[in-house]
Amino acid sequence: MSGPLILGVESSCDETGVAFVRGNELLGDVVASSVDEHARFGGVVPEVASRAHLEALVPTIRRACEETGHKLADVDAIAVTSGPGLAGALMVGVSAAKALSWALDKPLYGVNHLAAHVCADVLDHGPLPEPTVALLVSGGHTNLLLVRDIASDVVELGSTIDDAAGEAFDKVARVLELPYPGGPHIERAAADGDPQAIRFPRGLTARKDLEKHRFDYSFSGLKTAVVRWVQERQVAGEPVPVADVAASFNEAVVDVLTAKAIDACRTHGINDLQIGGGVTANSRLRALAEERCAAAGISLRVPRVRLCTDNGAMVAALGSQLVQRGLPPSSLDLPADSSMPVSEVKAS
Amino acid sequence: MLLLAIDTATSAVTVAVHDGDRVLGEHTEVEARRHAEILTPTIERVMDQAGRRPADFTAIAVGVGPGPFTGLRVGVATAVTLGLALDVPAYGVCSLDAIAQSVRESGMTQDFLVATDARRKEVYWARYRSHADRVERVSGLPGVDRPAELPEDLRALPVAGRGPLLYPDSFGQPLEQGDVDAGSLARFALGELAAGRELLPVQPLYLRQPDAQPASAQKSVLAR
């Protein structure tokens, strides 16, 4: 094993993640999730998440040390998500990382959460092909990125203009009386349904939208269309075919996600696509992406689901890239930046 | 011994280092706002001034509020992580107690109130009594209330904290001590420990539930 030993800390949403990475190798990764505490609210409640992060902080660091057999004093650098994300949640991880950096006298790297998602794949499949297009889909983000250099050159091609894809799953799940988080439950319900049963709209794919929003996404119109369709059945006194609605909705989401990602690759002459974020757990998304990439001659990389959801491993992985390239650490007064632009891979 | 004292429960970020006899270094950033940004650099600065290294600490005392949650968590997260990294015990101190300590140190001999900004037109408050050797919170766990709704006899007491500055019509006699200063927090913590009294666990005193409504079933449009 070679390369610097990096401790990664993640707290931008509802997962408290701590991991050790050496070079491109994941040594241990512990995640404490507050997802169950948010279930009754139907979405992530920032204050609930922040409280949970603080409670989970020390036990999670301890467990990561125990799992890897490493002591905190062994680390060469500390990486932490400094944005984007929920401000109060970010501050817990950032505060902890600064305390570690100062107490251990080790450099601190504040990293971009989205770039870290892209970098997670390094732990599964080795160095990233560059340039690559990356599609990130989760409850908090839906972004299409052009990655020329993961440590220094990441450009946003597009993002959602309203709901994140994962949020759309949560909202439609509620309409269909399925539990939170919606993604897995929609997918389970969709398994028995016909994805072609209902033609739900694909957001921002009309000719007029493509001019301004070619690589942007929109899911609020889709959600509204599902609600209206269900209500019409009820008014007509007909039963609601939950499986067909779930399957058709799921298809509408993954269709537009993958179509725009492939279009981005073609437009920029790039033959590599990477998909990350919690929605990659959706098997139809992975299957359709594989199918379309194969047809377009694009090679697809998707890390295992565990690395796609928020975790400390991806943060440590990006920190490791920054250290290996000899980039200077962040300052000890780095802020938690809830709206950190993706072009800022590392906080100064 | 070397105690690091920090507090982020008020609008100040405050740090002190105490060697058991006296405060070796102290710095308070008032109207800090950017608690997460400046706390660790402030610790670094105070320690550098005191000529000590992180490994020199033997204990940490941190204000656990009550106070605005986001800022409060910065201090608590920093304290518990330092405690873990340096393998030293961390103790919680009610932040109002630290303000009360500085009121007592200024020579106050009668009962007084500490009332700090709880936002939403409310204050966090507690009543204190000065003894010869210490200050005692005599009203139990701090409360969170609208100032005008506190009993008349409480509001008539001298009041420290930002409460009387924010709500001058509701409080009679404002005292000078507005925010926590970590030197007082350190002296309070050391006094309590020396007397064999327990300090608090290092967890925020939230006193309020998270502000969120459970998702209503009405969002569903399926017929029952």
Ligand SMILES: [Zn+2]
């Ligand atoms: Zn994420």
